[in-house]
Structure formats: C-alpha cells, structure tokens
Amino acid sequence: MALSVSIIADSKFPVDRKRLRAVLASAGGTLGIPGEANVSVAVVGTRKMAQLHERYLKKEGPTDVLAFPQQDSLGGQFGFVSPHDFPLELGDIVVCYPLALLQAAEQGVFVDDRIEALALHGLGNLLGEDE
Known part of the structure; x- marks a missing residue:
C-alpha cells in the first residue's frame, strides 16, 4: 500500500x-488502505475555512478540519468505475492553520503536531470513521 x-x-x-506526508503515508499503511491511493491536504486561513464550513456543512464560522471524500467510505464509488491499475482517490482534507496554532498553544504542543493530528482525523473521516 x-x-x-x-x-x-x-x-x-x-x-x-x-x-x-510521512505521517499520513504511515497511517495509510496502518489503516489498511487497499493498493495505491491519493489524498490531498490544503492548509488554509480562517476566512477560507469559514467559507467552506458554511458552504458545505451550513455552519457559521471556521472549524479546525474538514474532509471531502471522493469515495463512499470505500464501500463504493459515486457511480464511477475505477480501473484497478489507477490509484484510489480518497479525497481532500482541509486544515485551518490559525485554529491549529491556537489549539497547539492550548495543548502545549507544536503546531506541526496539531496539524498532523487534524490531518489524521480528516484521513479517518475520508475512510468512513465518524467523529
């Protein structure tokens, strides 16, 4: 994998x-993602995150992480057939840097540690795990 x-x-x-990249790739192996797979991570500011949160979840204000799956929890695709020789497109993870920075300060950890935790949470969501 x-x-x-x-x-x-x-x-x-x-x-x-x-x-x-290394943390997410390692987690992908641990989580048993089948074959080759792709995921993207965008690190954005508060304004962009608030826009995405409002548009897709109909909630006001920013949130720390959002995940937008390309697959239906790996249980099936949205009407598309994916050839076996192409990588599986898991989806997109969006992390809000200012909120990650604030949370890192509150938790006494480095911001990169918090961003990794949020991205891992997003990866879990892409794979069908609930909050």
Missing part, C-alpha cells in the same frame, strides 16, 4: 510538508 499525499499551503502557513 502506498499513500501519495499532495499538500497545498500558502507560504504564510509554515508546514513541515515532508513530515506531514
């Missing part, structure tokens, strides 16, 4: 991309 991780983050949100 190989999980390919794409990370998009504005330069004002310093993220240890190499470490985040």
Whole structure:
C-alpha cells in the first residue's frame, strides 16, 4: 500500500510538508488502505475555512478540519468505475492553520503536531470513521 499525499499551503502557513506526508503515508499503511491511493491536504486561513464550513456543512464560522471524500467510505464509488491499475482517490482534507496554532498553544504542543493530528482525523473521516 502506498499513500501519495499532495499538500497545498500558502507560504504564510509554515508546514513541515515532508513530515506531514510521512505521517499520513504511515497511517495509510496502518489503516489498511487497499493498493495505491491519493489524498490531498490544503492548509488554509480562517476566512477560507469559514467559507467552506458554511458552504458545505451550513455552519457559521471556521472549524479546525474538514474532509471531502471522493469515495463512499470505500464501500463504493459515486457511480464511477475505477480501473484497478489507477490509484484510489480518497479525497481532500482541509486544515485551518490559525485554529491549529491556537489549539497547539492550548495543548502545549507544536503546531506541526496539531496539524498532523487534524490531518489524521480528516484521513479517518475520508475512510468512513465518524467523529
């Protein structure tokens, strides 16, 4: 199993991309994701997260993490047939950097540790785990 991780983050949100990729790839193996798979992680600000939260969950204000699955909890796809020789597209994880920074300070941990925890939570959501 190989999980390919794409990370998009504005330069004002310093993220240890190499470490985040390694953590998610390791978790992908532990969680038993079948075959090759792709996931993307976007690190955004409070305003963008609030927009996404309102648009997709109809809730006001920012949240710390959102996950947008491409699959139906790996139980089936939304009407599309995926060839076996193509990687499985898990979906997108969006992490709010300012909220992660605030939570890290409250918990006494590094912001990269908190971002990893939020991204792992998002990965779990992509795989069908509930809150």
